[in-house]
Amino acid sequence: MLKLLRNLKPYRRAVAATLALVFLQSLSDLYLPTLMADIVDLGVAAGNTAYIWKVGGFMLLIAAIGVACSVGASYWSAKAAGGFARDLRSRVFAHVETFSLGEFDRVGTASLITRTTNDIQQIYQVLTIMMRVLVMAPLMCIGGIVLAMSKDATLSLVLIAIVPVLALLILLVFRKGGPLFKSMQTKLDRLNLVLRERLTGIRVIRSFNRDEHEAERFVQANRDLTDTAIRVNRLMAAMMPVMLLTLNLAGLAILWFGGIRIDGGHMQVGDLIAFIQYAWQIMFSLVFASMMLVMLPRASASAARINEVLAIRPAIPDDGKKRSTAVPDIEFRNVTFRYPGAEAPALENVTFRANAGEVTAIIGGTGSGKSTLIHLIPRFYEAETGQVLVGGTDVRELSQESLRSRIGLVPQKAVLFTGTIADNIRCGKEDATDEEIRRAAQIAQAAEFIAELPEGYDSAVSQGGANLSGGQKQRLSIARALVRRPGIYLFDDSFSALDYRTDARLRQALRAETAGATVLIVAQRVSTVMDADRIIVLDEGRVVGNGTHQELMQTCGVYREIVASQLTEEEIA
Structure with missing residues (x-):
């Protein structure tokens, strides 16, 4: 939490204004009971009406100043906290933008959305309150004790006895509430994930009659979050009556012993009234502090989750200094890539070259690594070993902006x-x-x-x-890729939803448009790749064929199997 609060530095004037106004408001609140005691003891008891009007008017002025300070403090605290939340959201979003696909896979899109919205909102709410309570609670508590003791030191023993009890209650709630609030944020992640999958996959869910199954998943995630929220609310619900009971018992004790003190001639009625008001100020300052401390565990859990995102260092840093050259050739040199946690590599010792002005097609069975290979070129993922070169330069030496500005990618989806x-x-x-x-x-x-x-x-x-x-x-x-007119076109199975006639017309139009550019086409259809200048055949992450259609029909068994599964003997001939 403290680490994130460093982002308040641009708003230090607003924070200072808030703290100063809360300080003045607290002083006005502390001064009012003393004025009330003077009215009772020196005005009402003595029958001095002029004195009552004089001090009463002064009380109204002090109260007005307190109200003005309260309004100003609310304004500046909202301004500082709102700006802080806005900047933090922008910072988290900008940082997430630097992630490779590996970081997105690890953290999860639903969790990143929750952390950028709900978690930052929790911190905003606590910060708004904290800037006011941070000054008001200790000042009202300490100031109230000092002024109460000035009225009657003996009666102050009641306060000295009750304050530790309230502090113990607050500590117990803080210790029990922290783990529950952290659990709530995790379960909120889960609920968002299930909801997101339900809404984005609604066509598949309905087509396979999985509505009841998905509804049960949502109900389960919702029930988990609800159960945790109920436990938290039970804790809060139990805390407030106990604290109010303690406050009322303290009030009764003050009235009882205060009456004895007045009867013995040790204090006046006005002093007792002021003492009661100071006691309530002291105890309510502790209640306000407890409210902040109740919210603090959830904000602390949210802050930890945000810091976790900000602490992630992208596996693919944008530390390249060179700019992409005019020559868009692509070359893979003994490239091996493995997804995190995978036992076998997705690509192994892949070597080939795609020249400018040529169409290079990549074909293979499902899971052979075709899309993975395409994703290594714009550095969505980093090769484990080997090199991926664009224009003769390793992509790790190029700035990502320069590299990707040369690429027109049409994704599989x-x-x-x-x-x-x-x-x-x-x-x-x-x-x-x-x-x-x-x-x-x-x-x-x-x-x-x-x-x-x-x-x-x-x-x-x-x-x-x-x-x-x-x-x-x-x-x-x-x-969208064509309007960019890049030097490199990457088509990742981008013709699968097209009919054969449209596919053929599109590839014919692309030939003229992409002349001079390097074109890589990942495809499942043999008809899409037959006319390519070079065809790369992948099988379980390895290159098992490299050549034209006619050459591969003579030399590559895997390619012949693919062709035989899609074309008739007459079409092959």
Whole structure:
């Protein structure tokens, strides 16, 4: 928690203003009971009406000052805490943006969302209260004890007896509440994960009649979170009555012994009234402190989770200094890659070269490492051993911005964003003109279906492109890469949702558009890769074939098996 509070430095003036105003508010609150005692003892008892009006007016002024200070403290504390939360969210988001896919896999997307939103909100709420209670509680407690003792030191023994009891109650709640609040945040992660999977996978869930199973998963995660929340609330519910009972017993004790002190002539009625008010101020300052301490365990758990994210050092640091050269050749030299925790490598001793101006296709069975190979080029993952070179330079020596600016990637799963069709294509090039967008859509074979939409390129795309078919989403993803006109095109099984006719037309249009660029195509269909200048055949992470279609038919058994499984004998011939 303290580590994160260093981010308050830009708001030190707002924090200082809050603390100063709370200090003045506390002084005004402490002064009012003394004025009340004077009114009773010197005004009411003596029948001095003028004195009552005079001191009463002064009390109103002090009270008004206290109210003004309270409003100002609320404003500045909200300003400082709100700015702190905003900056922390931006810092966490920017840090997460530097993560490789490995860090996302390890922490989990649902957990990162929870930490960036809910966890930071918990810290914001505690910080808003803490800036006020931090000054008010100790000042009201200590100041109240001193002023109460000044009224009657003997009666103050009641306070000295009751304060440790309240402090012990607060300590017990703090120790029991901490683990529960930490557990709540973890279970909130789980609930968000289940909910996210349910909503994003709704088509699959319904198609396989898994609604009841997924509903049970949600109910279980929700029940776990609810049970923990109930335990926390029971603890809070038990604490407040016990504390109020203690406060009321203390009040009764003060009235009892105070009456005895007045009867013995040791104190006046006004002093007893002031003493009672100081006692309530002391005890309520402890209640306010307990409220903050109750919230503090949850905020501490949230702070630990945020610090955990900020402490993660990306496995793939952006420490490259060189810029990508004009030559977009790609070369793999004895590359081996293993996913964290995997027993066998996903790629092993992969070596091949993809030259500029050529189309290099990668084919292989499911799980052979095709997509993994593609992800090593833009450094989504880091090779365990060996080198991946772009333009003759190891990708680890290139800045990620420079490297990725040369690449147009079409992922295996088409990802679209809310906005218009033009906006989604323009993601590839922010300053793309309308003409460039239309040309990219034309080459990607998307112009025809876009023209049929009521608003054309201004037609809305819903979240994830849910209002478009799989083939339409793939073609828009391809157009997004084409509008960039990069030196390297990476198509990761990007034609799977297209019919054979559209696939053929698209590959023909791409030939002319990508002349001079390096093109890598990952595909399942033999018809998609047959015309490639070079075909790389992968089997269980190893290169088992490298050549043209005709060469591989003569030399590579794995490739012949793939061809035989997809084409008839007449088509092969």
